[in-house]
Amino acid sequence: MQKKVIQGGVLLDGTGNPPVKDAVVVIEGNKITKIGKKGEVKLAQEKNVDIIEAKGKTIMPGMIDSHVHIYTDGETSGFTSLPINYNELALAMRSIPRLKKILEMGITSLRDGGSGWGWLEVALRDAINRGDIVGPRFVTSGYHLTVTGGHGHFLPPWLASHKEQCGMHCDGPDEWRKAARLNIYNGTDNVKVVASRDIISPGIATASQPTLEELTAAIEEAHKMGKGAIAHAQGPDAIQKAIKAGANSIVHGFFLDEKSADMMVENNVFLESTNLYVKRVMNMGKGELPDWMVEKAIETWEDKKKNFKMYLDKGIKISFGSDCGVPFLKQGDNALELVMFVELGMSPMAAIVAATKTAAEAIGYGDKVGTIEEGKFADIIMVDGNPLDDISILSEVEKIKMVMKDGNVVITR
């Protein structure tokens, strides 16, 4: 079996353990088989060994972004005209180079938070797994389930019955149940429910639209089939309803209060806090997006500045989820979210754990990837410099010197 040895760098294993200098990581086939320090790990004089020198670099697990929308690429005013200009096949084709770009930025696992559009995520995931196209391990969610007129359905009402879109309208527990079944039937790994509105949908962002019964019906179907359930939720009412309904992850969680935080911890629910999304709409939205979106983003950022530390103090499991695809967030810029984590009060080490171990657990891959441990798949990156000193290097293309997925070197720089 082909053996690879990465040696001489500083190892950050993704668990939060202190860095290890002069580390050695041995990879056989697609698995990590040995970890130690230089001089400690005895390498037999075998022929079939590739040595990867890591002196001056940091070795860490491939990052995991638990929340993107691959069918979009940061469009602003063009976002709502997508269905007019493209069909689902065109959007799938446009997603192919984005997946490659994301992987080459060191993100070796990726979860789509719901792209819909003919279940293009499922087709893309299967193409990656067959080796037809290049991309991270890709976890899919399909169409968002939302009430009639709810967030996640971006077409105007006179086009509401148009089939090509990212959300599915459903009303009443039976329709929510059926929509969840339809997603699973089409091969998704998760069911995504929309429990509230949003800063980019008109009206009150925290308005909690579906009933507890509707959310529960869809989530029950997901769990029955061994799938995850992700809930878009903003405001305590929607967040708490989604937790009661059994959601595994809360996306956004804006205006999360202490009671909701306690419930998240008690129920082991992950949070994708999508901070970069808010910051970008706030700072770049003026003139590009309607004023009301920018105003809602400003209000949300104020709340984050006040409350993000509370999330950390309560011990909520925060998972790196960039929401790339939404206005101003181009695919490939995903790791800029980690800079937001640090700006809002997280330590760089905690930000790295959020982007590796915790995100792996959030997407259901905790036993496979997310840490550099013996027996796990060899998804490893090598970074120029130390992200504990400057977290932003994880989002700089020239700093990501090597990306390995499943034991194969995808790119070196």
Ligand SMILES: [Zn+2]
């Ligand atoms: Zn999203």
